[in-house]
Structures are given as structure tokens and as C-alpha cells.
Amino acid sequence: xxxxxxxxxxxxxxxxxxxxxxxxxxxxxxxxxxxxxxxxxxxxxxxxxxxxxxxxxxxxxxxxxxxxxxxxxxxxxxxxxxxxxxxxxxxxxxxxxxxxxxxxxxxxxxxxxxxxxxxxxxxxxxxxxxxxxxxxxxxxxxxxxxxxxxxxxxxxxxxxxxxxxxxxxxxxxxxxxxxxxxxxxxxxxxxxxxxxxxxxxxxxxxxxxxxxxxxxxxxxxxxxxxxxxxxxxxxxxxxxxxxxxxxxxxxxxxxxxxxxxxxxxxxxxxxxxxxxxxxxxxxxxxxxxxxxxxxxxxxxxxxxxxxxxxxxxxxxxxxxxxxxxxxxxxxxxxxxxxxxxxxxxxxxxxxxxxxxxxxxxxxxxxxxxxxxxxxxxxxxxxxxxxxxxxxxxxxxxxxxxxxxxxxxxx
Numbered sequence: 001x002x003x004x005x006x007x008x009x010x011x012x013x014x015x016x017x018x019x020x021x022x023x024x025x026x027x028x029x030x031x032x033x034x035x036x037x038x039x040x041x042x043x044x045x046x047x048x049x050x051x052x053x054x055x056x057x058x059x060x061x062x063x064x065x066x067x068x069x070x071x072x073x074x075x076x077x078x079x080x081x082x083x084x085x086x087x088x089x090x091x092x093x094x095x096x097x098x099x100x101x102x103x104x105x106x107x108x109x110x111x112x113x114x115x116x117x118x119x120x121x122x123x124x125x126x127x128x129x130x131x132x133x134x135x136x137x138x139x140x141x142x143x144x145x146x147x148x149x150x151x152x153x154x155x156x157x158x159x160x161x162x163x164x165x166x167x168x169x170x171x172x173x174x175x176x177x178x179x180x181x182x183x184x185x186x187x188x189x190x191x192x193x194x195x196x197x198x199x200x201x202x203x204x205x206x207x208x209x210x211x212x213x214x215x216x217x218x219x220x221x222x223x224x225x226x227x228x229x230x231x232x233x234x235x236x237x238x239x240x241x242x243x244x245x246x247x248x249x250x251x252x253x254x255x256x257x258x259x260x261x262x263x264x265x266x267x268x269x270x271x272x273x274x275x276x277x278x279x280x281x282x283x284x285x286x287x288x289x290x291x292x293x294x295x296x297x298x299x300x301x302x303x304x305x306x307x308x309x310x311x312x313x314x315x316x317x318x319x320x321x322x323x324x325x326x327x328x329x330x331x332x333x334x335x336x337x338x339x340x341x342x343x344x345x346x347x348x349x350x351x352x353x354x355x356x357x358x359x360x361x362x363x364x365x366x367x368x369x370x371x372x373x374x375x376x377x378x379x380x381x382x383x384x385x386x387x388x389x390x391x392x393x394x395x396x397x398x399x400x401x402x403x404x405x406x407x408x409x410x
């Protein structure tokens with residue numbers, strides 16, 4: 001079922017009898033606590049997804065001017081280790097019961113639940129809060145299946161996406177499992193729940209299903225379906241060989257839900273199996289990575305402020321806190337190619353002197369030599385730095401800009 005026309009923003013899902021309002025939303029759907037006015041008093045979500053307010057202002061201890069720096073109203077923020085299509089790795093019923101007690105004791109009256117898309121993990125939060133906070137006399141559900149249906153009716157039909165999530169709701173709320181409400185099987189990770197039997201789920205399998213739906217067919221004279229367009233599928237196994245419709249031709253941008261690391265790789269599906277080089281997470285997601293390059297849905301949520309100009313850029317356009325646009329204007333202006341005013345990331349381009357190709361700045365590698373600044377495309381980086389830590393795959397195109405593994409090459 002398509003999610004194209006479901007919820008946006010931060011709708012109010014329910015309000016308890018003592019006046020606690022519970023909202024929900026997804027970062028990719030213009031949701032999340034930072035989009036709320038007024039701000040919620042408590043925000044909860046997965047680590048690496050929930051937005052944390054950061055400032056580039058650095059003021060020495062003891063300076064009284066710190067009292068006159070304008071700050072934003074930041075709620076209490078709870079970040080949980082919680083992989084997509086899965087359940088929290090280290091919190092159970094005791095955590096949620098204690099959290100609800102904290103909400104009451106601290107007089108919190110507004111809660112923001114969120115995750116990346118505002119569906120699976122957000123739905124789990126809503127189900128648990130509803131069962132633990134709504135008075136028994138007002139509860140219309142008797143098991144986890146009915147509770148999930150109540151959340152879907154109150155919020156979004158796609159809420160709760162994995163079998164392990166329904167099992168987790170049942171365990172935390174201490175109610176029967178009920179009818180299976182989930183079509184997608186759950187994500188695999190190491191859980192501390194002996195009574196939750198999680199089935200392994202490969203996010204790439206979902207990506208492949210989405211890719212298959214993008215392949216257009218037409219009927220031939222004999223009434224058989226004939227594929228139109230590029231063949232992304234192997235004739236032997238019927239499996240996709242490359243990731244279609246990526247923003248940078250021939251490459252895909254991956255994102256790690258464990259640490260938030262971005263990395264360009266080739267668009268070969270086989271390369272999606274490589275773990276995150278920063279935190280070791282076994283799954284990096286090109287679906288989310290590519291979505292961050294979608295200005296229509298993601299521009300406000302996947303940007304970082306340049307310390308020099310205060311303007312917002314995609315994280316892959318930032319070098320040590322400064323935008324690559326600022327650095328190129330200052331040091332490599334001859335290579336810079338701005339089109340249509342340069343308001344969008346795809347309009348901010350450069351010419352690689354090594355490959356003679358024009359690429360967007362998100363695909364640029366910058367480093368400072370003894371005499372000048374240099375910039376080249378990540379394609380040339382393969383020849384320059386073919387070894388990435390203990391991995392020698394020549395399709396890995398990104399490196400940790402804060403690491404010294406590559407002796408200053410960034």
C-alpha cells in the first residue's frame with residue numbers, strides 16, 4: 001500500500017483525561033518536535049533520527065555574555081537505540097512504566113513521538129503511551145492487534161510495520177498478541193527479550209519491492225507483458241543488479257541509522273551489504289540516503305548550518321563545519337559551476353580537473369595541501385585512496401572527515 005498520501009506534520013493523536021497531549025510525526029513528512037510551535041515538553045525517538053538542537057556558538061567559561069545569547073526552547077529529549085523496522089534494543093516494560101510516571105510527576109503536558117517516516121517506530125511509541133496513559137474505561141482494545149488498529153484509526157494506517165513490533169507492544173503492555181496486523185516481517189538485531197522471537201528482515205528486500213514497482217510494462221500484440229526501460233534485473237535470478245533512479249548517476253548515497261554517517265557507494269545492489277565504517281552497523285540504507293537529496297520532502301530536515309555563512313547545506317556539502325561552496329568560492333573558484341542561482345544542492349556543481357566531469361558538490365572531496373586547497377570528485381578518489389581501512393572494495397567512496405586514517409585526505 002502506498003504511503004504517498006498519508007500523514008504530514010505533527011497531528012495530535014490523543015489527549016488523556018488529565019490533559020497530556022500526545023503528537024506524532026516523521027522527519028521525512030515535515031514532522032518531528034522541531035517543526036512544532038509551541039514546542040512539546042518531551043520528545044522521544046530513535047537515536048540518529050530525532051533532531052537534537054545544536055549551536056556553533058562557543059563561549060569561554062566565566063564570560064557573562066553567554067547570558068545574552070539567544071537560544072531556542074528545547075524539550076526534554078529521549079533518544080533510544082532503535083533500528084528501523086525493529087524494536088528498542090535495551091528497554092522494556094519497566095522503562096515505559098517509569099517514563100509515564102515521570103511524565104506525571106514532572107507535570108509534562110505535551111509529548112512528541114517520532115521516527116524517520118513516522119510509521120513503524122512512531123506507531124509503537126503511540127501504542128504503548130496510549131495503553132499506559134489512557135484510562136482503562138476509555139480503552140476499546142483487548143489485545144495488541146486491536147491496539148495497533150486503534151492507533152492506525154487515530155493516526156495513520158501504516159503505523160507499526162514489523163511483527164516484532166507487535167510482539168514488543170504485547171510484552172510491554174502485558175496484553176495478548178491478538179490478530180497479526182503486520183504484513184512486513186521484522187528486523188533482525190540482538191534483543192534482550194527472551195519471549196520475543198524476531199524474524200530477520202532485510203531492508204534491501206523492501207527496496208527491491210519498491211524498485212520492481214517502478215519498472216513499467218506494456219502489453220505486446222500477443223497479450224504478454226513486455227518490460228520497457230533499463231533492465232535492472234538479472235536474467236538468471238530475477239534479482240536487481242543496480243539501484244535505479246539515484247540522484248548522482250552511477251552512485252547511491254547511503255545513510256546509517258546507527259550513527260547518522262553518510263557514504264557514497266556505487267549503485268550496485270551487492271554493495272548495499274557493506275557495514276557502516278564508523279559504527280559497524282551491518283545495514284546502511286540507500287533509501288533514506290537518497291531521500292535526503294529530495295528537496296521536496298527532506299530539505300528542512302537533512303541540512304547542516306555552515307559556521308562561516310550561517311546558510312544550510314546537505315551534510316555531504318559540509319567540510320569540517322564549513323560549506324564546500326564557501327571554501328570553493330574562496331580557494332577554487334575556477335572549478336565552481338553554479339546554475340539556476342545555486343539554491344538547490346544539484347545546482348551547486350564543480351568540474352573535477354582529474355576526470356573532467358561536472359558533478360554536484362555533495363560528490364566533492366576537498367583537502368588542503370601545503371600550498372593550496374584541492375577538490376576532486378569521489379570517482380577519482382577511488383584511484384587516489386583505493387584502500388578504506390581494512391576494506392579494499394573499490395566502490396566505497398566516502399571517508400570519515402574527522403579521521404586521521406588517510407593522513408589528512410578528506
